[in-house]
Amino acid sequence: MKTTYLDYAATSPLLPEAKEAMIRVLDGMENGQIGNASSLHYAGQNAKNIIEDARKNVAQLIGADPAEIIFTSGGTESNNTVANIFRGQKIAISSIEHPSMLESAKAYAGKLAILPVDEQGIVQWQQIPEDADLVSIMLANNELGTIEPITEVKKRCKNYNTFVHSDATQALGKIHINVKELGIDYLTISAHKIGGPVGIGALYVRKGSAFKPLLLGGHQEDRRRAGTSNALLAAGFGAAAKWCWNNWSCKKYLQIAKLRDELCKRVLNEVPYSSLNGFEKAENGNTLPNILNMSFQAAEGESIQLYLDADDVIVSTGSACAAGDIQPSHVLMAISGDAEVAHSSIRFSLGLDTTAEDIDHVMAVLPKVIKRLQEISTIKIKEPK
Ligand code: PMP
Numbered sequence: 001m002k003t004t005y006l007d008y009a010a011t012s013p014l015l016p017e018a019k020e021a022m023i024r025v026l027d028g029m030e031n032g033q034i035g036n037a038s039s040l041h042y043a044g045q046n047a048k049n050i051i052e053d054a055r056k057n058v059a060q061l062i063g064a065d066p067a068e069i070i071f072t073s074g075g076t077e078s079n080n081t082v083a084n085i086f087r088g089q090k091i092a093i094s095s096i097e098h099p100s101m102l103e104s105a106k107a108y109a110g111k112l113a114i115l116p117v118d119e120q121g122i123v124q125w126q127q128i129p130e131d132a133d134l135v136s137i138m139l140a141n142n143e144l145g146t147i148e149p150i151t152e153v154k155k156r157c158k159n160y161n162t163f164v165h166s167d168a169t170q171a172l173g174k175i176h177i178n179v180k181e182l183g184i185d186y187l188t189i190s191a192h193k194i195g196g197p198v199g200i201g202a203l204y205v206r207k208g209s210a211f212k213p214l215l216l217g218g219h220q221e222d223r224r225r226a227g228t229s230n231a232l233l234a235a236g237f238g239a240a241a242k243w244c245w246n247n248w249s250c251k252k253y254l255q256i257a258k259l260r261d262e263l264c265k266r267v268l269n270e271v272p273y274s275s276l277n278g279f280e281k282a283e284n285g286n287t288l289p290n291i292l293n294m295s296f297q298a299a300e301g302e303s304i305q306l307y308l309d310a311d312d313v314i315v316s317t318g319s320a321c322a323a324g325d326i327q328p329s330h331v332l333m334a335i336s337g338d339a340e341v342a343h344s345s346i347r348f349s350l351g352l353d354t355t356a357e358d359i360d361h362v363m364a365v366l367p368k369v370i371k372r373l374q375e376i377s378t379i380k381i382k383e384p385k
Pocket of ligand 1: 009010073074075076077079100138140141142167169170190191192199200201
């Protein structure tokens with residue numbers, strides 16, 4: 001049976017366009033045509049041109065000026081960079097940020113305010129402290145898909161001259177993003193969630209917003225990020241961004257939202273003691289079109305994942321970053337406060353290649369897997385109220 005890959009939010013398959021762009025760079029590196037982008041000679045300038053071309057494509061996808069894009073090693077570094085700018089100052093974040101934001105804010109903030117979320121994962125932006133120097137709220141949550149009200153966050157922060165950052169790692173390519181319309185200061189993105197390579201991301205820094213490099217010791221990226229520029233990965237990222245732009249990926253995801261909503265409905269109807277974490281309908285636009293998080297009473301997330309894997313269905317438990325971690329997901333704890341719900345959850349994340357047959361495949365195996373696990377579990381099932 002064909003494998004049904006529903007773990008696009010962990011990483012998405014490399015787009016052929018990104019692969020080809022990188023092969024061209026590798027060929028050039030092999031034959032000495034592509035060198036160090038900081039060098040003035042021909043091979044250096046070839047590398048520089050590749051990087052600047054990629055910067056334009058990435059900038060275009062989020063409505064930024066190319067000069068406002070700093071290439072980093074990924075979403076993690078972009079988030080750490082923003083927290084580091086506000087070292088010793090007051091930072092406010094939501095309780096469901098990605099660990100790379102949560103942990104860096106905890107490490108660097110002089111004072112930290114953690115804002116609660118409601119049961120769908122929407123941040124209580126009304127509680128943003130007036131004296132925060134930075135507010136960081138993700139555009140969409142990686143475990144639930146919930147889209148945060150960044151426009152409201154920005155409106156409130158405008159009154160207090162607070163800088164605003166948003167982690168758009170999961171939202172990129174799935175929903176329309178324009179940094180000028182959002183009016184925010186910083187935006188985190190990553191290549192491997194849109195079919196680019198792992199190991200490269202970017203940080204958008206609005207012209208004039210506070211900045212301090214995280215990595216020191218080099219003039220690269222206009223003195224904003226030290227380290228030899230990576231033409232290979234930039235070419236892959238640029239090609240993936242260009243593909244998303246040219247192919248209206250956000251529009252294509254409207255079809256994927258229908259599959260996601262159909263899967264949600266079928267799981268709730270066909271799998272006993274299942275429940276939803278987050279919003280039911282992506283078609284309404286308050287959650288990403290491709291992420292669906294569900295819990296199954298008396299069935300442990302990791303076991304579900306392994307059983308499904310044996311049946312050629314690939315999913316993740318909450319967040320791949322938390323895999324192997326015995327702590328319940330902080331996101332599910334924040335919305336439900338229930339460790340059992342958190343431990344019994346799995347995340348389905350769809351991509352543009354997902355089909356109705358994939359949903360049928362899941363529904364052919366999932367009910368049996370859950371039934372088997374519930375039968376051998378010592379946890380007592382609670383009848384829904
Ligand atoms: N932020 C979010 C919301 C993410 O989902 C991820 C990846 N799981 C990251 C940041 C980290 O991105 P990267 O893997 O590029 O470091």
